[in-house]
Amino acid sequence: MTPATPKPSHPGEPSSPPAGTGSQEPRSQPADSQEPGSQLAGAVRIPLPAQPERTRPRRMRAARRRDRRVYLLSHPLLFALLAATRHRPSTRLGRTVLTHSRTAFVDGLTRVPLNRTAEGTTGGAAGTLTGGSLLFDQEGDAHRTTRRSLADHLSADGVSRLRPIWLAVLNQHLTPLSTGGTVDLVSLSADLAGTTAAALLNLDVPGPLLATAARTAAAAAARDHLPGLRRPGAHKAAHRAAANLTTLIISTRTELTAEPGESEGDGAGEDGLAAMLAVAAVNTTVAALPRAVAWCADAGLWSYAESHPEALTAELLRVTAPTPLLPRVAAADGEVAGCPVRVGDRLILVARHAVDAHRRDPSPEDPAPPQVAQLVFGAGTHACPGARLARQQIQDVLAALAKFRPVVVSARVDRHSALPGWSSLIVKPGQ
Secondary structure, three states, X not given: OOOOOOXXXXXXXXXXXXXXXXXXXXXXXXXXXXXXXEEEEOOEEEXXXXXXXXXXXXHHHHXXXXXXXXXXXXXXXXXXXXXXXXXXXXXXXXXXXXXXXXXXXXXXXXXXXXXXXXXXXXXXXXXXHHOOOOOOOOOHHHHHHHHHHHHHXXXXXXXXXXXXXXHHHHHHHHHHHHHOOOEEHXXXXXXXXXXXXXXXXXXXXXXXXXXXXXXXXXXXXXXXXXXXXXXXOHHHHHHHHHHHHHHHHHHHEOOOOOOXXXXXXXXXXXXXXXXXXXXXXXXXXXXHHHHHHHHHXXXXXXXXXXXXXXXXXXXXXXXXXXXXXXXXXXXXXXXXXXXXXXXXXXXEXXXXXXXXXXXXXXXXXXXXXXXXXXXXXXXXXXXXXXXXXXXXXXXXXXXXHHOOOOEEEEEEEOOOOOOOOEEEEEEEOOO
């Protein structure tokens, strides 16, 4: 008698393992092969004693259901469209090309010439913040010079110098858990990210204040530039929010970074780049960190924060994909996964699908290959230089929380943020 093939719980979601198993079946195991934990005696299947962690498949499904809410409630129409087209590597809808497969995603970032400042792209939104002098989307000598300078600050030594700063913030926020109290992971993440960004940029400003300005600027720029219907006054609101952030940076800078002989325009450009860095650091952290904690709590993954910390962090970043899609515009003809792209076409590069976040659960014991997990930070010469910092911060937060085995008390989706995430995520110590 052959064990029954499990029925998928939802299109695009992983299938539930057969009852009696402790975890999902290995991907290489055929659906009709013998289950672990059983033996055949003639036509009768005799189950062996139950394995531990029998509730993990159910808890994984609960974790995935909660995490999907950040997409379904913040951008329901956009993500319904992505879900409907994700079964093909790439799909053309008029002058828009949606890329879903790993190959198509990498092609879109590395093989198609891109107009990095076009209206309706991430670069276009960045231009609002920087006055046209971009950070991650620059080209040529300016791009290389900026990235070399930033790489020094975000190197292993640079991250080590910043680490005591965010650990102090983390310890302060987690104090209530020691007495059975609650903690809001969104407030913690904003303070941690803002304080770290302030130290990185030599700003004498409270972390929460910088984080609020950076999140407001990013949300306004996204509403003005990224795909979707625009609200009246969105353009003015974006420029006003960007100006407020830049003014905060200028007024709180603790040391001058301009070299003698630089023009005032150069200084203004540097202030814009600082605003761009603050926006990137704060918004990705506030999006990723609470979602990672929710996954850990709902799926019961806290033990891995102690036994497999690096693998757990990489897998949680993969399934949360903090920047789930990248809007771009083609600057010349090209091709993504066999789909022709014409100059002026809009590309929607779906990082979430490229790393299988929508169908493969986090597995610290069997993580995705590093070259796949890295795609949540981009690919090629424009990959995010803050990857090391992001990984270390999340790893430290998970390690500090693990001893409390926290559970989620309440979670509310942020419907206005630039990136899908929570506006509050309250946790308390577990039993």
